[in-house]
Amino acid sequence: MESFFDYFLAYAMGLMYIVFSILCYLFPSAVAYGRKHNNFKAIFALNVLLGWSGIAWVVALVWSLTDNISKEIKPEKKESEDSPLDLEEKKAE
Numbered sequence: 001m002e003s004f005f006d007y008f009l010a011y012a013m014g015l016m017y018i019v020f021s022i023l024c025y026l027f028p029s030a031v032a033y034g035r036k037h038n039n040f041k042a043i044f045a046l047n048v049l050l051g052w053s054g055i056a057w058v059v060a061l062v063w064s065l066t067d068n069i070s071k072e073i074k075p076e077k078k079e080s081e082d083s084p085l086d087l088e089e090k091k092a093e
Helices: 004-025 027-034 040-053 055-064 084-092
Strands: none
Touching (some): 004 027, 027 040
């Protein structure tokens, strides 16, 4: 007779397998999201809809690793946007 622990262990291992499988399946989308890829939505759609084929999964992974990421550009500081500390330094000079 099997005990409760055996059923629990089988259930837990099955659940871990399902979670691990989903994480592996969505890995290209996670990479694209983490890199702030400009085509994240398209990569996600390709990954979800055709990733099961294997070829599309590899294409999505390679696409997510391309250098098409959004680069944050810091705006240049204008003279009128000086902080009070900057103004004190200019007066001291």
